[in-house]
Amino acid sequence: MNFHPGPGRPQDGPFDLSPAGDGPDSRGTVVGSVQDGFAAALGGVPDGVWAAPGRVNLIGEHTDYSEGFALPIAIPQATFLAAAARDDGLLRLHSTQGDGRTTVLRTEELKPGAVTTWAAYPAGVVWALNESGYPVGGADLYFDSHVPTGAGLSSSAALECVVAAAYNDLYELGLGPVDIALVAQHAENAFAGVPCGAMDQMASACSTAGRALHLDTRSMTAISIPFDPEQAGLHLLVVDTRVKHDLGDGAYAALRHGCEAAAGHLGLGALRDLPAARLPDAVRSLPADLGRLVRHVVTENARVEQAVALLNSGDIAGLGPVLSAGHASLRDDYRTSCPETDLAVDAAVAAGALGARMTGGGFGGSVIALVPGGRVAAVTEAVTTAFRSAGYAAPGIFPVVPSPGARRLL
Structure with a gap:
């Protein structure tokens, strides 16, 4: 099939309701x-x-x-x-x-x-x-x-x-x-x-x-x-910050266009083709606003490969620091985080999560946290308390499984 991008976008998202199960x-x-x-x-x-x-x-x-x-x-x-x-x-x-x-x-x-x-x-x-x-x-x-x-x-x-x-x-x-x-x-x-x-x-x-x-x-x-995190005594929690995002509002498109412009400047078909060894030189050759996008994409691809190796070896707990490193990159280089997602990550890790990060397109949305079974209640309470103290709406927190x-x- 051949697919080609085109114009038009809906003015509102499809639905708005609380999560429920499909078990x-x-x-x-x-x-x-x-x-x-x-x-x-x-x-x-x-x-x-x-x-x-x-x-x-x-x-x-x-x-x-x-x-x-x-x-x-x-x-x-x-x-x-x-x-x-x-x-x-x-x-x-x-x-x-x-x-x-x-x-x-x-x-x-x-x-x-x-x-x-x-x-x-x-x-x-x-x-x-x-x-x-x-x-x-x-x-x-x-x-x-x-x-x-x-x-x-x-x-x-x-x-x-x-x-x-x-x-x-x-x-x-x-x-x-x-x-x-x-x-x-x-x-x-x-x-x-x-x-x-x-x-x-x-x-x-x-x-x-x-x-x-x-x-x-x-x-x-x-x-x-x-x-299978539960088999390893872990839980994957979703923290819905209640900050609604809309990927059709232009910010997402600007990021994509920035990546395409950077790839073109570097003579690449896509940023996927930039070897990690060339990353420092590539970043120095680009305007700062493009260089940080390139740094995120290249290091994020490496984090995926690291995560796959960990899961294939059965080391699910080792995924925690990878999640946190991914969030730092989204926050500092890609700049798609927001105060609520940053707070959720920090509060979850401080309360015992092995790692946490924003998930999805950003500018709001949800955080995931990899949490030992014995720390789920503590992490839930810590994030809820942190949001209350900051004057934010109460987050929705629930576990998910593949x-x-x-x-x-x-």
Whole structure:
């Protein structure tokens, strides 16, 4: 498939709600709930129910659009979709988290910039499929998202991937997980107008339970790496700072353009091609605002390789300092952190976390912390107290485990 970036972006994120689980105990309840919601809002019985998860990125932030490496996991929080194909070209969209109204669109009228609400994400997938040579029609789509929006947990990627997975089955397209991820990325780039790399969509579409995804964004290959912190007596906590970010507001695009400009100045196809040994000379040859971006990308790619080696050797605890080093680079070189994420990292580590860092695009969102089992309560209390003392809104803190990617549930 050939994908090309284009204009347009939604004015608001897809959903806003508290995290909830997608485990064995809740799955039947959620499936029944979206079936009932579908019947009440759209009428009839859906052809099936699908789910696609959000993600946290262990390490490898802002490297995907420089053709680098990343190490994400899918999380239990997912977007659920009850869907039925239509033969009249109508696309009807309804969300449990919406305002109670159903958005009705015609598939032949979809184009970048035509939809400016949360509906741009699912509509963009339908447009992207047709744009990429898969002639698909309409559908009734009923969503219930358990991925908090604006928290750096890839709520938009979950929404896009669940639609792509459902359409793959409804229209018998024969797409594999990587194809689903690339269609979803195309929708976000060209229809929603966010110039993201493919890491979020790859994590949502291609992950497996109990493993991290070692992603090479140049070759679009993904290797599953063992990652079971609980077996090692550890927990991975997410701290949602409640500071909402919007990757379509221009800051993300500016960072990507800076990396591309730096690569061009250095005569490289992408910053991934800069050897670590050449980094000091490269930074000195660039304007300061570009040099620090290059330093982050090159050192972050090295941190991904370090993390993969640690996990393959069974040393999950050794991942802690790698997380903290990644946060320092995001804070000092890439400058995508904020006071709330910095405070969450500092408070978690001071209370016993082995390491912590901002996860996601930045400018708010969430922090992840690798915490020994006996320190979870202390870390939770320390971060909550620190936020209260600083006058910040109370953070949301919850554990996550590596979870499966996009899939059909019914």
